[in-house]
Amino acid sequence: MNDNAKPVPPSSLEHSFRPTFSENSEITEASLESSRASAEAVEDPPEPLDGPVDMKAIEEAVRTILRAVGEDPDREGLRETPARVARMYAELFKGLRSDPRRHLQKVFTERYDEVVLVKDISFESTCEHHLMPFMGKAHIAYLPGGKVVGLSKLARVVEDISRRPQVQERMTESIADLLVEELQVRGVAVVVEAVHTCMTVRGVRKPGSICVTSAMRGAFRNNPSTRAEVMTLIFGNHQ
Ligand SMILES: [Zn+2]
Numbered sequence: 464m465n466d467n468a469k470p471v472p473p474s475s476l477e478h479s480f481r482p483t484f485s486e487n488s489e490i491t492e493a494s495l496e497s498s499r500a501s502a503e504a505v506e507d508p509p510e511p512l513d514g515p516v517d518m519k520a521i522e523e524a525v526r527t528i529l530r531a532v533g534e535d536p537d538r539e540g541l542r543e544t545p546a547r548v549a550r551m552y553a554e555l556f557k558g559l560r561s562d563p564r565r566h567l568q569k570v571f572t573e574r575y576d577e578v579v580l581v582k583d584i585s586f587e588s589t590c591e592h593h594l595m596p597f598m599g600k601a602h603i604a605y606l607p608g609g610k611v612v613g614l615s616k617l618a619r620v621v622e623d624i625s626r627r628p629q630v631q632e633r634m635t636e637s638i639a640d641l642l643v644e645e646l647q648v649r650g651v652a653v654v655v656e657a658v659h660t661c662m663t664v665r666g667v668r669k670p671g672s673i674c675v676t677s678a679m680r681g682a683f684r685n686n687p688s689t690r691a692e693v694m695t696l697i698f699g700n701h702q
Contacts, residue, residue, distance in 0.1 A: 511562045521549035555589050558626030566619040567645035570610040576649075579611060580604040580696050584618045590661050591628035599657030599673070602697045603638065606682055606689075608647040631657055631676050639678035650682030652693045 522545035529536040529544070536545065580602065587598040603617045624637050639653040654677045663670045682689045 512560050516549070516553040516556070518546070518549040518553065521552055522546055525549070554626075555587075556627055558623045561623045561626075563620045563623035563641055564645055566616040566623070567612055567641070569616075570612050570646065572609060573607060573611040574609075575611065576607055576609075578604050578606060578693055578696065579614075580693065581614050581617045582697060584621050586621050586625040588625035588627070588629045588631075588634060588657075590659055591630055593661035593665070594628070595659070595661040595665070597629075597631060597657045597659040597661070597674075599655065601635075601638065602652075602654045602656075603642070604652040604683070604693045604696070605642055605646065606649040606651075608649045610647050612646055631655055631659075631674055635676040636678045639680050643680050648681060650684070650686075650689065651678075651680040652683040652690070653678045654694075654697055 525545040525548045526536040529541060534541060536542075581604075582600075582602045584601040584603065585598070586601055587596055589595070590597050601621045603621070620638060620641060624634055624641075635653050635655045638655075639651045642648060642651045642653075654675065656673050656675050658671075658673060662668070662672060662674075679690060683693055684690070
């Protein structure tokens with residue numbers, strides 16, 4: 464999570480929390496826009512890169528870090544570490560070189576027009592503020608507008624988008640916006656729940672805290688009962 468974010472009340476750090484939506488509250492575009500404008504601006508995801516990762520540069524940087532903390536990068540136990548770390552970053556950030564849109568090109572005509580929900584898509588990503596892992600589950604729902612996509616493709620989109628230096632907020636919005644752009648949908652709901660190791664092993668050190676983010680588009684954004692329905696499908700009745 465972002466160190467610059469507003470302080471989180473201790474109660475929500477110590478317990479996992481669920482977003483709650485009242486059926487009676489009128490959710491207007493204007494109120495959503497103003498609440499979004501007050502939040503930290505979410506950057507657009509980058510275009511896919513060409514060319515390989517510069518492994519030698521990572522190795523040199525890791526040697527520099529080891530020397531800087533007072534270690535000897537040439538002692539036996541550390542000798543292979545820079546190369547290992549370089550391979551690790553190439554893997555963790557391979558999403559920088561792939562375009563998640565490729566998974567959404569093949570669609571099927573289908574008259575089904577109720578909610579399609581894929582729950583509990585596990586992912587691992589890397590917090591771009593600390594380069595430490597955050598991991599959890601993504602839930603993706605959409606209301607088809609005549610076309611559906613293979614269910615496994617949604618998991619592949621999550622994989623591509625999570626394998627980058629990320630913030631959870633942007634990851635959530637990127638997935639939602641991509642589905643809106645690539646599929647004919649009447650609505651998209653993306654909810655991401657994650658544990659951030661930058662919060663559990665350093666800084667405030669609150670193991671067990673879960674960060675929940677959501678991005679609602681179309682009918683899920685404009686219609687409180689549709690939104691409540693999908694949140695119940697995801698979290699059950701005990702929100
Ligand atoms: Zn972090």
